[in-house]
Amino acid sequence: MAADPRSHERRALLLSLAVTGALGSAALVWGIISGSSVILFDGLYMLAGIVLVAVSLVAARTAETRPTPDYPFGRHGATPLAVCLQGAALLATLVYGASDAVAVIVNGGSDASAGSVVAYGIVSAALSLVVMIFLRGPARLSQLAQAELVSWRAGALLSLMVAVGGVVAVIMRRSEAESAAAYVDPVLVLIASAAIAPMATSLLRQGLRELMEAAPPAELRANIEAAAAAAAAEYELPDPIVRATRLGRRLYVEVDFLVQPGDWRVEDEDRVRRFVVDRLESSDYQLWATVELSTDPTLIED
Known part of the structure; x- marks a missing residue:
């Protein structure tokens, strides 16, 4: 008997919710201690994701409800609506991060601990990759799991850029380029925002196409x-x-x-x-x- 895709979807969303909460909370604490705006940005991105995963869980349950006189075709529109919210929230987070990065640059850069930034980037990227591997199967059958996979892919990219930027900052400080190294952290936020924006736009476009009754894939x-x-x-x-x-x-x-x-x-x-x-x-x-x-x-x- 074929496995029920709804159970795979639910397990995938619950795993994403648990890891997002743990990693997001750790990122906020890590960012405050290290003074890194890019780690704080990643933490906010993760914690915002908790609400979005919760929305996805509600959408998954809503889509499973039987038709009623008020909803004779069921409530399957909850799924693309949740995907739209994922994309819109991700774009809003990117705009906030980019705005904060510009403010840090204008104020003379950041004195974040480069070594701490590298360590965080490696740990966060590794966890993101593990979650991506778990989500890959459910994402083939579930749009909500697919949206989560896109979000974790964006998070892995951001974490890798954090690690690389930390390495660059370490090298620059050892080569007596201390003033330039102060700008690595906010510049990384801007680069990551630009890199992740197409993923967020794709999610938003996918959800809107379904809500507007576009042709299937x-x-x-x-x-x-x-x-x-x-x-x-x-x-x-x-x-x-x-x-x-x-x-x-x-x-x-x-x-x-x-x-x-x-x-x-x-x-x-x-x-x-x-x-x-x-x-x-x-x-x-x-x-x-x-x-x-x-x-x-x-x-x-x-």
């Missing part, structure tokens, strides 16, 4: 079109009109065929629908399929 769209084409060949039907969109784990598919009057019965339409549904049903998605044979082109065309 190319591979999924190709599978749907192949199933519709196979039905047309099997029952000698004309080329189908195919529409599809994905909302969280719900996959909406509409396949329409324009046929001649008097040639088809309701049970024939049922057989075509069953043919398409059997080829698209999967444990990965909850399929909502509509297959229609119509003699009126105005009912099925845009």
